[in-house]
Amino acid sequence: MSTAPPQPSESPDPTGRRLTRRTFVATAALGTVSLYLVGCGTGDSSSTATPSSTQVADFVTVSRILTGVSELPTAPAAAYLTALEAAGLQLSPNAFVATAFGTEGAPESMSDLERMGATKMPGADECMRAIAGAWWSGMVSAKGGATTVVAFSDALVFTKVHEFTQCYGTTGSWGAPGEKAT
Amino acid sequence: MSAQNDADVIIVGAGVSGAMVAEGLAKKGVKVLVLESGPLQDRQQAVDDFRASPVRVPEAAYPDVSYAPRAGTVNPADYYVQKGWGFRSNYERRVGGATWHWLGTALRFVPNDFRMKTEFGHGADWPITYNELEPWYGKAEDAIGVSGEDTPLLGSPRSTPYPMPPIPLSYMDKVFKKGAATIGLTVNSTPQARNSVERDGRPACCGNSSCVPICPIGAKYDGTVHVKKAQAAGATFIPSAVVVNVQVQPGTATVTYRPSGGDPITITSHTVVIAASAIEAAKLMLMSKSDQQPEGLGNASDMVGRFLMDHPVQLAWGVLPQRTYPYRGPGSTSGIDEVRDGAFRSQYSAFRPEVHNDGWTYMMGDPTQQVATWAQKNDIGTAGFADFTDQILRQALIASCVEQEPLATNRVTLATEADAIGVPRPAITYEMGEYTTNGSKAARTLHLRVLQTLGATGVQQNPIDNFQGAGHNIGTTRMGNDPKTSVVDKNLRVHGTRNCFVVGTSPMVTSGTANPTLTVAALALRAVEPIRKSLTEG
Numbered sequence: 153m154s155t156a157p158p159q160p161s162e163s164p165d166p167t168g169r170r171l172t173r174r175t176f177v178a179t180a181a182l183g184t185v186s187l188y189l190v191g192c193g194t195g196d197s198s199s200t201a202t203p204s205s206t207q208v209a210d211f212v213t214v215s216r217i218l219t220g221v222s223e224l225p226t227a228p229a230a231a232y233l234t235a236l237e238a239a240g241l242q243l244s245p246n247a248f249v250a251t252a253f254g255t256e257g258a259p260e261s262m263s264d265l266e267r268m269g270a271t272k273m274p275g276a277d278e279c280m281r282a283i284a285g286a287w288w289s290g291m292v293s294a295k296g297g298a299t300t301v302v303a304f305s306d307a308l309v310f311t312k313v314h315e316f317t318q319c320y321g322t323t324g325s326w327g328a329p330g331e332k333a334t
Numbered sequence: 335m336s337a338q339n340d341a342d343v344i345i346v347g348a349g350v351s352g353a354m355v356a357e358g359l360a361k362k363g364v365k366v367l368v369l370e371s372g373p374l375q376d377r378q379q380a381v382d383d384f385r386a387s388p389v390r391v392p393e394a395a396y397p398d399v400s401y402a403p404r405a406g407t408v409n410p411a412d413y414y415v416q417k418g419w420g421f422r423s424n425y426e427r428r429v430g431g432a433t434w435h436w437l438g439t440a441l442r443f444v445p446n447d448f449r450m451k452t453e454f455g456h457g458a459d460w461p462i463t464y465n466e467l468e469p470w471y472g473k474a475e476d477a478i479g480v481s482g483e484d485t486p487l488l489g490s491p492r493s494t495p496y497p498m499p500p501i502p503l504s505y506m507d508k509v510f511k512k513g514a515a516t517i518g519l520t521v522n523s524t525p526q527a528r529n530s531v532e533r534d535g536r537p538a539c540c541g542n543s544s545c546v547p548i549c550p551i552g553a554k555y556d557g558t559v560h561v562k563k564a565q566a567a568g569a570t571f572i573p574s575a576v577v578v579n580v581q582v583q584p585g586t587a588t589v590t591y592r593p594s595g596g597d598p599i600t601i602t603s604h605t606v607v608i609a610a611s612a613i614e615a616a617k618l619m620l621m622s623k624s625d626q627q628p629e630g631l632g633n634a635s636d637m638v639g640r641f642l643m644d645h646p647v648q649l650a651w652g653v654l655p656q657r658t659y660p661y662r663g664p665g666s667t668s669g670i671d672e673v674r675d676g677a678f679r680s681q682y683s684a685f686r687p688e689v690h691n692d693g694w695t696y697m698m699g700d701p702t703q704q705v706a707t708w709a710q711k712n713d714i715g716t717a718g719f720a721d722f723t724d725q726i727l728r729q730a731l732i733a734s735c736v737e738q739e740p741l742a743t744n745r746v747t748l749a750t751e752a753d754a755i756g757v758p759r760p761a762i763t764y765e766m767g768e769y770t771t772n773g774s775k776a777a778r779t780l781h782l783r784v785l786q787t788l789g790a791t792g793v794q795q796n797p798i799d800n801f802q803g804a805g806h807n808i809g810t811t812r813m814g815n816d817p818k819t820s821v822v823d824k825n826l827r828v829h830g831t832r833n834c835f836v837v838g839t840s841p842m843v844t845s846g847t848a849n850p851t852l853t854v855a856a857l858a859l860r861a862v863e864p865i866r867k868s869l870t871e872g
Contacts, residue, residue: 218714221719281710284714285709285710285714288722289705289709290702300388301385301386301388304702307705309702309704309705310701312723312727314543316542316544316700320541320542320662323539323540323541324501325663326504327663328505329658330659
């Protein structure tokens with residue numbers, strides 16, 4: 153199967169713009185970038201300070217354990233962390249990550265998180281689920297409030313099922329078994 | 335025709351039917367003006383809005399506008415003033431109409447759908463037969479571009495071939511087809527207004543899997559196709575023009591609209607065509623009162639707004655033993671047609687079970703919403719998400735559009751509550767009725783048989799009284815020969831007038847089991863010549 157659109161076919165648009173598969177893919181990619189910015193700009197301004205590169209790197213390390221995915225798309229990481237910090241969780245993700253690292257360096261497994269006492273902190277279960285859910289869904293829900301789409305294409309669920317609004321392949325290619333177009 | 339009029343024909347509504355009539359008339363040299371209550375819609379903006387929406391319901395791609403509100407999927411009562419069970423379907427008020435987010439299924443009605451009263455003692459007969467409409471079905475399939483397989487199993491005889499070869503079955507379809515065959519049922523390719531090959535300046539479907547609510551590349555037909563064709567033929571479209579009154583007198587139609595809900599503007603034409611959704615059409619006609627029309631336009635017999643129908647949807651879902659890889663290709667590409675017609679229709683309504691390629695989206699939201707929910711309730715980490723992945727790749731859904739019996743008590747009236755610009759909201763009295771309820775029960779039984787045959791586990795169904803709407807708003811200006819029991823005649827002309835017509839889903843007499851758009855298109859094409867002739871009839 154192929155994801156490459158065979159021809160840049162044009163389709164009509166009521167506003168007079170001409171869309172092609174190629175331009176759609178390009179503009180969709182831009183849309184994804186803007187979603188990261190939306191994620192950075194939401195929530196309580198007192199808790200939406202831009203995280204440091206170290207905080208983001210440590211957040212990614214812990215996120216690998218919680219999501220079960222070693223190769224995370226890191227581009228939206230800062231936006232996820234910012235949105236989660238603003239989500240009103242009982243336990244701050246930064247605090248959870250800091251405890252997980254402790255003085256022994258980067259944790260590598262759920263056992264490490266438990267050994268460092270991070271999983272026993274009040275609100276830890278909610279915090280861990282929020283972090284994992286954000287990476288997999290691309291969305292962060294504020295406690296008792298709105299849900300923000302931080303990322304779309306980078307949501308981990310789209311590594312398992314086809315990312316809708318994107319071409320899958322040639323007409324009928326979905327007639328064969330397969331998780332994703334290759 | 336009067337040279338002082340703003341147009342020969344004013345059309346209210348720029349969905350499929352309005353745009354098709356506009357094109358047909360404009361090609362014959364008629365001066366056409368189309369007023370659409372909602373705004374223009376940019377395709378790429380719809381894609382962006384859909385992706386950025388955390389709740390990806392059909393209208394997620396189409397932000398509401400205050401001057402042309404419509405019901406939402408989650409809470410229709412935000413707009414409808416509900417009475418009875420509550421009406422579950424919605425529509426779009428924007429250029430192109432609800433076809434922006436339709437699935438694209440383009441089935442014809444079966445012949446008995448036109449003679450339900452005679453054959454089965456339920457509902458009513460249409461004033462036209464299937465055979466009379468058949469040539470127009472062919473023209474409609476050509477106009478909107480239908481991909482289909484010419485098989486008698488669909489139950490609708492045809493005199494012309496489909497314009498395009500069928501959209502190939504999905505892997506999911508093939509699994510269902512094999513299983514259903516063991517219990518004597520046939521899974522057929524569904525005719526779809528979706529290009530299987532490049533045609534009419536539109537590309538072939540490449541499986542974006544987002545047909546509802548937006549085809550990013552325009553492979554799926556929507557009303558904007560004919561908006562552009564009508565514009566090319568000379569028709570003028572005015573978006574964001576909320577029509578609030580239509581007065582019809584011999585030789586003159588007076589139409590009042592409010593641009594973006596602002597101060598009213600009154601224009602005139604010889605003939606007027608109401609091409610709004612079934613609910614908005616009824617609302618507008620009921621609002622259009624005057625000394626000459628004290629009960630509203632075409633409502634001398636209190637028939638406007640009655641016989642509102644939908645296709646109450648029955649869903650059954652479960653987990654299959656093997657991976658079937660949903661979330662690929664169009665939302666649905668096959669269905670079971672044996673239960674669309676038969677002697678059983680004297681007892682209970684017909685239905686069409688459709689195999690879905692979009693997993694559990696209908697009930698649980700799209701995969702992003704599903705995994706967000708999973709993370710809150712189930713194991714996370716490597717093993718937890720492996721379980722999620724395994725489950726989501728084995729999800730199956732079968733869904734039936736159940737025929738709705740037309741009931742006079744199911745109706746649209748004007749609510750005392752008003753929208754943001756002071757226009758009355760639609761009050762809707764709606765219930766399913768015993769005949770349709772029994773059809774839903776039959777659908778549930780068949781769904782279970784199919785899923786059990788496939789070895790599905792964890793099978794669930796929605797309760798009959800908690801059905802989903804199909805987005806098929808049908809009825810409210812019934813077509814018929816008798817002005818006492820109908821609103822328009824067989825040419826879709828409002829009884830008692832010579833220069834007022836209604837096109838769209840509202841004149842449909844019965845709902846059958848087919849999505850209404852293809853029938854709407856056929857009726858619209860058939861109405862063009864009677865509308866043109868009205869211009870010479872005074």
